[in-house]
Amino acid sequence: xxxxxxxxxxxxxxxxxxxxxxxxxxxxxxxxxxxxxxxxxxxxxxxxxxxxxxxxxxxxxxxxxxxxxxxxxxxxxxxxxxxxxxxxxxxxxxxxxxxxxxxxxxxxxxxxxxxxxxxxxxxxxxxxxxxxxxxxxxxxxxxxxxxxxxxxxxxxxxxxxxxxxxxxxxxxxxxxxxxxxxxxxxxxxxxxxxxxxxxxxxxxxxxxxxxxxxxxxxxxxxxxxxxxxxxxxxxxxxxxxxxxxxxxxxxxxxxxxxxxxxxxxxxxxxxxxxxxxxxxxxxxxxxxxxxxxxxxxxxxxxxxxxxxxxxxxxxxxxxxxxxxxxx
Amino acid sequence: xxxxxxxxxxxxxxxxxxxxxxxxxxxxxxxxxxxxxxxxxxxxxxxxxxxxxxxxxxxxxxxxxxxxxxxxxxxxxxxxxxxxxxxxxxxxxxxxxxxxxxxxxxxxxxxxxxxxxxxxxxxxxxxxxxxxxxxxxxxxxxxxxxxxxxxxxxxxxxxxxxxxxxxxxxxxxxxxxxxxxxxxxxxxxxxxxxxxxxxxxxxxxxxxxxxxxxxxxxxxxxxxxxxxxxxxxxxxxxxxxxxxxxxxxxxxxxxxxxxxxxxxxxxxxxxxxxxxxxxxxxxxxxxxxxxxxxxxxxxxxxxxxxxxxxxxxxxxxxxxxxxxxxxxxxxxxxxxxxxxxxxxxxxxxxxxxxxxxxxxxxxxxxxxxxxxxxxx
Numbered sequence: 001x002x003x004x005x006x007x008x009x010x011x012x013x014x015x016x017x018x019x020x021x022x023x024x025x026x027x028x029x030x031x032x033x034x035x036x037x038x039x040x041x042x043x044x045x046x047x048x049x050x051x052x053x054x055x056x057x058x059x060x061x062x063x064x065x066x067x068x069x070x071x072x073x074x075x076x077x078x079x080x081x082x083x084x085x086x087x088x089x090x091x092x093x094x095x096x097x098x099x100x101x102x103x104x105x106x107x108x109x110x111x112x113x114x115x116x117x118x119x120x121x122x123x124x125x126x127x128x129x130x131x132x133x134x135x136x137x138x139x140x141x142x143x144x145x146x147x148x149x150x151x152x153x154x155x156x157x158x159x160x161x162x163x164x165x166x167x168x169x170x171x172x173x174x175x176x177x178x179x180x181x182x183x184x185x186x187x188x189x190x191x192x193x194x195x196x197x198x199x200x201x202x203x204x205x206x207x208x209x210x211x212x213x214x215x216x217x218x219x220x221x222x223x224x225x226x227x228x229x230x231x232x233x234x235x236x237x238x239x240x241x242x243x244x245x246x247x248x249x250x251x252x253x254x255x256x257x258x259x260x261x262x263x264x265x266x267x268x269x270x271x272x273x274x275x276x277x278x279x280x281x282x283x284x285x286x287x288x289x290x291x292x293x294x295x296x297x298x299x300x301x302x303x304x305x306x307x308x309x310x311x312x313x314x315x316x317x318x319x320x321x322x323x324x325x326x327x
Numbered sequence: 328x329x330x331x332x333x334x335x336x337x338x339x340x341x342x343x344x345x346x347x348x349x350x351x352x353x354x355x356x357x358x359x360x361x362x363x364x365x366x367x368x369x370x371x372x373x374x375x376x377x378x379x380x381x382x383x384x385x386x387x388x389x390x391x392x393x394x395x396x397x398x399x400x401x402x403x404x405x406x407x408x409x410x411x412x413x414x415x416x417x418x419x420x421x422x423x424x425x426x427x428x429x430x431x432x433x434x435x436x437x438x439x440x441x442x443x444x445x446x447x448x449x450x451x452x453x454x455x456x457x458x459x460x461x462x463x464x465x466x467x468x469x470x471x472x473x474x475x476x477x478x479x480x481x482x483x484x485x486x487x488x489x490x491x492x493x494x495x496x497x498x499x500x501x502x503x504x505x506x507x508x509x510x511x512x513x514x515x516x517x518x519x520x521x522x523x524x525x526x527x528x529x530x531x532x533x534x535x536x537x538x539x540x541x542x543x544x545x546x547x548x549x550x551x552x553x554x555x556x557x558x559x560x561x562x563x564x565x566x567x568x569x570x571x572x573x574x575x576x577x578x579x580x581x582x583x584x585x586x587x588x589x590x591x592x593x594x595x596x597x598x599x600x601x602x603x604x605x606x607x608x609x610x611x612x613x614x615x616x617x618x619x620x621x622x623x624x625x626x627x628x629x630x631x632x633x634x635x636x637x638x639x640x641x642x643x644x645x646x647x648x649x650x651x652x653x654x655x656x657x658x659x660x661x662x663x664x665x666x667x668x669x670x671x672x673x674x675x676x677x678x679x680x681x682x683x684x685x686x687x688x689x690x691x692x693x694x695x696x697x698x699x700x701x702x703x
Contacts, residue, residue, distance in 0.1 A: 014575050017575075022487055026488040026489070026500045032542065032545065033503045036515070036518050036542060037507075040514070091413060094409075094412075094416075095418070098410050099414070118421045120603070120660050121424070123605065124656075125424065125653050127635075129424045129428060132646075133427050143374075194417075218399050220403040220406045248513070250513040250606040251606055251635060255638065276514075283520060295521070308509070
């Protein structure tokens, strides 16, 4: 067959249309995302311009009398997320190690699926379980009372207005607390953390595992020498990913806590709040300015989860690049 | 020549003596703890019994193992039981959540009218034989459909854009999309509430809820689909281009079919997240107890929102309906998840048995066609 053979793609025709289409999709998504971000910034700053630095130091939420700030709800968010991480991380490490190192075959696949499925259980289900089962049926408040009795000398675990030594005292002071909300949120983020950790553990190189065994290590010796060091990035990254999710969680916290607008430093005691729960509580009755104030709070929360998420993906990405072993 | 002993050495980690040690430790722990709590200290509670029993088991087990193993082996076995315990505990808690909602929800689900009626006629004191949640099921279906109509084409086109083009703009879009996955869902709802409902003056509706879900789901789907498309082997793409196909044809006939199962999984998992999400819907959909099949006007409730609202009621029957709605919601999520597992269980380019048969038939047909042409 005669004729010139072309060596470059023809500049035109359907491919040009295709590239234009792709670019348009990218631009649309970018426009949507940028609109959300810029709108939040714009409206948030109109509230921040009124409140100035008092926004970070005021423990109150009355935007219409210009007396509002996140000094109560932001530490509240961090406390709930902190309890959640303390609950979730040990469980996630144990689960991830058990799946990747102690199980094989059918059991490994099944438990992996089960954990992934748990990550998809809606938060409203966790919320109603926490409220009715954890706080109602089995009485997690007994555990709260026990902690308050023996650890009450630590300010974090102190409880005011109740005598922890009296076993017959009413437990209502221990309900709807940071502690209970934190446990529920922790169980909610545990599967997400576990999935990242399991992935990192299973990528530990087989050569080095065999090397450890060949040198006479027990299974735990091998895990300590090979799997955990290789999975460290995944462990840190997964934890931070879970932290980001825990800080943004709304509905489960809303359903459990008794909202307060003063900072409650006693995690076992009734009364707590978080930025997202406050938005869900306040948006309906908010004026135009009140909505801007809520957006400012939402913006601060978003910036916080943004930093945590980017740090997490940076740590995870770096641990992946380090998976290649020598030899 | 003497015959060597040829019995195979048992390499199985769990040997008979170790199994005996586990059972011995367990029996001893149960007995000792029972003795402790009946004879020495008063019974405190089941939790204390379990915790003390476990500690006793650890001590006994370590003692039994140390009778014919060294210190390293003892450490290994004790830590193995610890890890197994933590994993079982986590699994137990998650199972309890599912079973608890199942048991509480069954009460409402056992009445057939729960699936066929709405709540408009059910007063707060009416028994479970009146009213149902069909309005919430309709709302969920419509809202997630609106969200999917927006996010599937846009999300997949964007993920193709991210994986097929290079440059400053692509990197910028990828960074922004990654940043947006951190957006708390309540803030997505707040954005739609402020823009669509307050600024543009639309009423709270299913459409607004669908838009809020779209804002939330779009970055999730783009990122998941981007990962899947990047897993398509480069040599397939190069083969397409080498055969003279343009970029568009390579994408449409090679890359997308290869990544199909993974893309489906990405969309379904995004859907599962969106279906269960309450907070964006709470701000944008409004609440109604009646069927509203028109998403463009009037409040329209969805399953998670119905669950959430019914749980706030002080009436036990309303709470039971809430549990019923939660159970239906969990069933929907579970089904979506299982479908995703069945479709996405294979890596890119690996075919199911039926797909392989179809390819083989097509190949035979091609062969016949070529032979016919040669014959003529």
